[in-house]
Amino acid sequence: MLVWHSDRASASGCRSPAAASGTAPRVPRGRSTGTGRCLVAHDERRLEVLRAIVQDYVSTNDPVGSKALADRHDLGVSPATIRNDMAVLEEQGYITQPHTSAGRVPTDKGYRLFVDRLSAVKPLSMAERRAIERFLDGAVDLHDVLGRTVRLLAQLTRQVAVVQYPTLSRSAVRHLEVVQVSASRLMLVLITDTGRVEQRVVDCPADIDAGAVAELRTLLNSAFDGVKLSEAGGKVPDLLETAPAHLRGLVATVSATLLETLVEPGEDRLVIGGTANLARGSALDFQGTVSPLLEALEEQVVVLRLISEVDAGTVLVRIGEENAHEALTGASLVTVGYGSPERALGGLGIVGPTRMDYPTNMAAVRAVARYVGQLLAES
Structure with a gap:
């Protein structure tokens, strides 16, 4: 059957852009879409002709003629019948003639029908x-x-x-590493559950000892481990409230950079x-x-x-x-x-x-x- 029912594409696990947006046309059997005469229901053979044209053109890179189709494919009809079918396909916009004396090639519309009517996609070996x-x-x-x-x-x-x-917006925090670059400079390293890494440098107003860095690392991972990045920004204010008194100054310094890392990640x-x-x-x-x-x-x-x-x-x-x-x-x-x-x-x-x-x-x-x-x- 040559009527294009776009939901047939689901058999091959494929969607067209129209199907993806929910606007794909559904054409009743043997009727027109209103934008041109549709391929009538009894003409399954013309779909086979279109499939053969697509396959030959893709493989040979040459426009396809009726004699070549008759020789290469078991279509069960004469070259003259194939020529008539090609004339209908051309009239309806599925194939076109690039040069006066050449065979035909598929149009975008022809490729779309070919893809949407794939009954299945052959799996890889x-x-x-x-x-x-x-x-x-x-x-x-x-x-x-x-x-x-x-x-x-x-x-x-x-x-x-x-x-x-x-x-990053679809990812979750796997780990937040805090690296001491110098006495008063830290590097925050965000590692997501997909393995993506984002880094930010934090300049602190005073020197930080290694013990405070270790405590900060533990605090951050306790608060954010496994949290989706889309939700992580909302947890930063809570961090200031729950941090030990001796770490609040450091947490406050780190918070702006932490928000930047979690809420404003690098471009995709x-x-x-x-x-x-x-x-x-x-x-x-x-x-x-x-x-x-x-x-x-x-x-x-x-x-x-x-x-x-x-x-x-x-x-x-x-x-x-x-x-x-x-x-x-x-x-x-x-x-x-x-x-x-x-x-x-x-x-x-x-x-x-x-x-x-x-x-x-x-x-x-x-x-x-x-x-x-x-x-x-x-x-």
């Missing part, structure tokens, strides 16, 4: 899953985990890989890898230039905002014009959150041309996110 696990298990800290993750994703998908550092960041993969495309990818996309990746703000809008375990695919930012309208993003189902710590994914292997890339992104979440939970 056992060997691939073991390779991911071994590669990530060798990481020594959070920075190494995320660095390995982008290299792995870029290698698996041959696209640009992006990974967001765990969002991205780790990016595999930008050289953008050079593998054709002149049809990115309208012939990748410069705007490279600039958007370098600035990080736009991609960071998009990659943050994800849930753990649910793959979100944005295709071409579905990306509001002009620099990304020639690209597709495949993203997912990592962490637990109850709490996504951050997002990761890939950026590449709309002409990409969606099923394979979706499977890779989802598998890597699962292992990253498990690794951080166990660390």
